[in-house]
Amino acid sequence: MSGARFTCRTEEDFRAAQERDGVSLPASHDLSVLAEPLTVGDTRVTLKNRLTIHPMEGFDSTPDGAPGELTMRRIRRMASGGAGLLWVEATSVVEEGRTSTGQLWIHEENLDAFKRLAEEAHRLSDGAPVILQLTHSGRFSRPDNTPRPVISYHNPVMNEKMDIDPSWPVVTDEYLDALPGKFGAAAKLAKDAGFDGADIKCCHKYLFSELLSAYSRPGRYGGSFENRTRLFLDSIRAAAVHASPEFVIASRFGPVEMIPHPWGFGMARDGSLTPDWDEPDRLYREMYDCGVRLVDMTLGSPYYNPHVNRPYDNGGYEPPEPRLAGVSRLIDAAAHMKKTVPGIALIGTGYSYLRTFAPGVAAGAVGNGLTDAAGFGRMAFAYPDFARDILEKGALDPGKVCLTCSKCTAMMRKIHATGCPIRDREVYLPMLRELFPKE
Numbered sequence: 001m002s003g004a005r006f007t008c009r010t011e012e013d014f015r016a017a018q019e020r021d022g023v024s025l026p027a028s029h030d031l032s033v034l035a036e037p038l039t040v041g042d043t044r045v046t047l048k049n050r051l052t053i054h055p056m057e058g059f060d061s062t063p064d065g066a067p068g069e070l071t072m073r074r075i076r077r078m079a080s081g082g083a084g085l086l087w088v089e090a091t092s093v094v095e096e097g098r099t100s101t102g103q104l105w106i107h108e109e110n111l112d113a114f115k116r117l118a119e120e121a122h123r124l125s126d127g128a129p130v131i132l133q134l135t136h137s138g139r140f141s142r143p144d145n146t147p148r149p150v151i152s153y154h155n156p157v158m159n160e161k162m163d164i165d166p167s168w169p170v171v172t173d174e175y176l177d178a179l180p181g182k183f184g185a186a187a188k189l190a191k192d193a194g195f196d197g198a199d200i201k202c203c204h205k206y207l208f209s210e211l212l213s214a215y216s217r218p219g220r221y222g223g224s225f226e227n228r229t230r231l232f233l234d235s236i237r238a239a240a241v242h243a244s245p246e247f248v249i250a251s252r253f254g255p256v257e258m259i260p261h262p263w264g265f266g267m268a269r270d271g272s273l274t275p276d277w278d279e280p281d282r283l284y285r286e287m288y289d290c291g292v293r294l295v296d297m298t299l300g301s302p303y304y305n306p307h308v309n310r311p312y313d314n315g316g317y318e319p320p321e322p323r324l325a326g327v328s329r330l331i332d333a334a335a336h337m338k339k340t341v342p343g344i345a346l347i348g349t350g351y352s353y354l355r356t357f358a359p360g361v362a363a364g365a366v367g368n369g370l371t372d373a374a375g376f377g378r379m380a381f382a383y384p385d386f387a388r389d390i391l392e393k394g395a396l397d398p399g400k401v402c403l404t405c406s407k408c409t410a411m412m413r414k415i416h417a418t419g420c421p422i423r424d425r426e427v428y429l430p431m432l433r434e435l436f437p438k439e
């Protein structure tokens, strides 16, 4: 079953669309809760308000992994837009784990460039916390722009999507053993560069999240829950050595993949598309025990089921469910996580799809304790000052909101710099036209 695209103009339309799609989203006319600051755990890292920017990769670093001109332009636009926290995009900790020569990669030699990024973001945002996402792209690694997948086991559903041959070698335990040290070192670099926290990324089927479903892998990193979560938790511990009141350990965490067991994590053992929260809840508690105090949640894998991760109107396929059901799943999952570990400051997702109705739903979700903050991804590409308009004008401009057309993703899939060719057309429309001349 698919569903209608977003056509709501009035609150009446929005209520009817929810009824049609069988969901009931939180709502509030009083947006004042979104302006409240939030201090993370017992640190001094304080979100200026409850509207945050998700990590959004632009594929525009310099070849050595430093932020490029377009990266800095994006950060400046986002930092100036009034959001309470800026979560900087996927940054590899090792060269072989980059998705392309355009992905950020932090190391000693380019530390000064990351320092400039953090400084500029702090200055323009008037002190909003800036988190750096640390990652190893695993099966999506293309360090020289050709696929060099680092896979932890042969997952047929992902292999098929990516055309990976069953004879491709699986990464060794010895290679994985060295990674926590590298994440720890990268977290220290992030701290030295002036970021307010490091994110140990575990979502979307990149290396750490792929291991969560490595049921069939032999050895120290496969089979049991302890083994499948070992690398992620060891990497958190290695980063947490550098935790301080000014530097939080964070995670972009996807607890449920909506990929049938045994090829996805957090799913019912009967192979259906029903989440089973037992293992995700256990892992989430252990993340807290290891030192995680801030989480930006997500679901699914953008390479397998992008409609789960970012409900859209136009994308690679018609979503197999009403679009608002996808939004509702994301909001419900955040509520579940907030209840499971209240001590982790939680950023929810799913709001960009809602256009001008996002502020009311975000205020309803935060006000009802379903999440601590609402994160925006594609909206921040399209409308980097969305937060200021919500907080100061009480509304979003319908002429500026993200239209969920997936053109940003289409550009990224071509291993090309990306942004919003609709709302930021001066820079990105010519690129889109060059990449897709016939459209």
Ligand SMILES: Cc1cc2nc3c(=O)[nH]c(=O)nc-3n(C[C@H](O)[C@H](O)[C@H](O)COP(=O)(O)O)c2cc1C
Binding pocket: 054, 055, 056, 057, 058, 089, 090, 133, 252, 298, 309, 310, 311, 349, 350, 351, 352, 353, 375, 376, 377, 378, 379, 408, 409, 412, 418
């Ligand atoms: C172009 C693009 C780049 C992205 N880059 C990242 C990234 O670097 N790290 C990450 O965790 N998620 C990334 N995401 C996912 C977003 O952070 C976010 O989860 C997703 O877009 C859903 O939020 P939204 O509905 O507000 O857009 C990216 C998504 C898009 C479309």
